[in-house]
Amino acid sequence: MKTYLRFLWRCFRLSFMGDGRYYAWMFLLTVVVLFGINAYCKQVVQGLGTTGMTDQVSWGFYIANFTFLVGMAAAAVMLVIPVYIFRNRELHDLVIFGELFAVAAIVMAMLFVLVDLGRPDRFHHLLLRFNFPVSMLTWDVLVLNGYLLLNLHICGYLVYCAYRRREPSRAFYIPFVFVAIVWAISIHTVTAFLYSGLGGRPFWNSAVVAPRFLASAFAAGPAFLILTLSVLARFTSYPVTPKAFLTLRTVVTVSLAINMFLLGSEAFTEFYTDSAHGASAHYLFLGLHGHVALVPWIWSAIALNMAALVLLFTPWTRRLSVLQAACAMLIVGIWIEKGMGMIVPAFVPTPLGEIVEYRPTLNETLVTAGIWAGGLLLYTILVRVTVPVLSGRLTEDQDFSVALGNESGALAGIGSHGTANR
């Protein structure tokens, strides 16, 4: 126990160590978090009227980001599956970064739900009268928390074993890894069911929502990991092979292609049928009765996704810089498409045909930015702590300052992080 507390204490101290750029990055994130907290405090005092949400459009930016982030969290599974099912060696030591990102993404997703609540002070009512299994939201609470615990366990266990220089016991994490694979798919499926189960919102009431969510998540998530791993490769000694990038590139390409296909299927059904149920799709893609707020956004999203898809199919994306550009494009594209492009149009027009448009307010945007910054802060710290531990440069038996003092010379030991091997 004492060893474990000491481990946590060391991790805490480690998170404050870095060079100027590290500090600048963390300071920037902290500032954004502070502004987010400030904006949220105003929201608590004045109510959700500080957001652009209305009775007509009763979910907005928060829930859009929540949906996107649940997908990002689920996407960690796209690293796990190649490694644990297809025995991919290249990705083996990188899986943990996907799982750590899942942790950060789940925390962000849950924060987005929390800030969306009108009465956060009554959060405990969830524990007292839990409408399970009837309400899909209770399913979501369960699967999200379960997924968070699973990933915390897997990552925490592996990192702690590396710290103790122990070989991880397979019985303690392999079963959890396989549960987490199914679980990852479940979190995004349940989140999709949250929407597609509502008969009163024809835009959501489609069986293709869950597959679409998964496809877009499996494109955006690994794309984000490509960006993370390139940062890791550039700024640390952690080994990231080109082959790892290429494997992820394949995952991203296939998922994005499936996502675009599903989007096209959805659009065809809505527009060819041309029933009254297509009003929301019209609003999204073409505008409705002079209301066009989302039109430029969705077409930028489609343009970004198509461009990324074309790039990914070409050999140009074998170059890391082009791959990074394509990934950035598709992350933004999917963020728009399944955030604002999925949540808001379902409310326009309202079930009674009224059209009220939604625009996030500044305060709402600050809260959103604050949560994103908080999540990235968390992820940065997790990676910051994990890298030296898994590289074998910070272990139990080493003196803290000595261990990190040696770090500058540790470049030679790129290949010698064997203790971290699972």
Added chain:
Amino acid sequence: MTDLRIHDGPSHVPAPDPGEPALTRRSFLRTGAAAVGGMAALAAALSPLRELSSSDLPNLDQFLQKHYKEMTPDQMERALERIRAQVEERYRVRPHLRDLKPMDGVEFVYALNLSRCIGCRKCVHACVAENNQSRSPEIQYIRVIEMPRGTLDLEQGNHRYDHPTVPDANHFYLPVQCHQCANPPCVKVCPVEATWQESDGITVIDYDWCIGCRYCEAACPYWARRFNFTEPSLPREQLNPNMAYLSNRPRDKGVMEKCHFCLHRTREGRMPACVEICPTGARKFGNVLDPDSEVSQILRSKRVFVLKEEVGTLPRFFYYFDERYPNSLDPEAIEIARRLEREEGAQYGALPGSSGPNRDFVASAVAARWDAPFLPGASTIDGGAA
């Protein structure tokens, strides 16, 4: 590459940890200053919370208050007393607040005669006056939609119609409020069971239990639910002191509310406010388990429909039309009458009591229109909802 690494070692950067061996006086100062600065920034970030009034925070009683269905009579009485005190403090009126249970053998149903509704919006405002909704921002349970004749496509409706007078000749009026569905999606989705259906068919909300996630608002196909996006504002003198726990007691910021068929009135045998105010008698309310009630008569004798039947919510709110009543103002009927007068001579206008065809004549004038089609929209209406 070496110098690009983020963990170049502690010698470059002082850790804010006082236990760090490399600590110098200067770095201690800096670290302390950074910590103090960070705390100041955090305090500044939290500063808006100063505006939080005591009424925004739940007091201990409220925090520990149980779900409506779990409260013992004692606990309910305590909760009621707390609410009475809060209302009295805020509005300087002692409310007549109680918890009303559904009556046995009663299932409420609402029927609305679209042939009679003239779109005057009196129901909208009578409802607001009765149910203590926020006046600004405005919360209304009833939305009256002006529909072009010939369609039930809600998208073609106009919510903001503003003619000098109503009804407008080329439109009909479709008021919508909570349909008190027998298969309510809002109840299904609520994660904390803050909303449920009672035995008399009314779907109610425990305003002290709702967490404000607005999932029910997304689930409702009739756009019947309203959220308190800010602290509701209600002038003291406009407070209706006749209130019940599950109906019109003042709500807090951040909770849902909706039409509850005025249960503080209807569970005592009175009519809902919207029925009472309706100047044309278009609104009908009653117990569907009573075969003599007006709503039972309507369900038996009229052609009724519900909005969006295809979503399977089984509303208890029915719309109906009248048959075309004889309308002696109809120019066509009058034209026929004039023709008959010419053709059949001076019998028209005969004195009451004298024998003569006057009565048959009126009937025949009317009968000429009897087989003519009803509203042009009639066929669409039978065809189902928008």
Added chain:
Amino acid sequence: MQGAPSRFREQSSAFIAGWTLPIGFVVVALALLMNSGPVRIPVESPAIVSESLTAIGPRREALRDPPTIGVEGREENCRACHQIFHSASAAGAKLSYHHDIVLSHGLNDRCVNCHDIDDRERLTLRDGTTIPFAETPLLCAQCHGTTYRDWQRGTHGKTLGSWITGSGAQVRLGCNECHDPHAPRYPAYEPLPGPRTLRMGEPTHDEAAHDRSTPRSPLRRWREAASGVVPGAAPPVPAHEP
């Protein structure tokens, strides 16, 4: 990469991390405090609705038995005058009194179609029997049979009091408590204010023109353009006579 540049970087990064942080945080704190005002929420002022417009009760006051009207400031029974003065003849007569009454009841344009010619405090049915004013619906029923049937069932007309049938507390208003028998058609109403909910926004041009009937579908517009059909909405609906 050793030497002066590196040392410089070391020093500068130490400085940045050392003193920029506290100063930065103070700047952020100040910025947050300057920005500490409440968020502006565009709340509309409340709609003003006169209480008289939401008063509950019959729409109009019907004549009771025995009927009275105001004559030069006094309430008088019908007989007070009609015992003395001759009534005008029925057909095409000009009224010498009761000028305020404008008869607009369609074909029913004779006073004595309803009012008993001999006893003005009673009404007359087609078969010559007379009824008191309280039984007005029987009179109306002679022409408006279906309406009368619906009124009896409670599916036409207004009911006040209780929804509980047979309780005695249920009051069904009579025909003339809503309709003016001389001009039964309802006058037009001025509608009460429309919705102005939070962030509802202004209607767009389409909506201001109340034109939501243009087909949305680009496919349909294209087909109509190709076939020469003028793009339009649903089949035209003939204007309805009020």
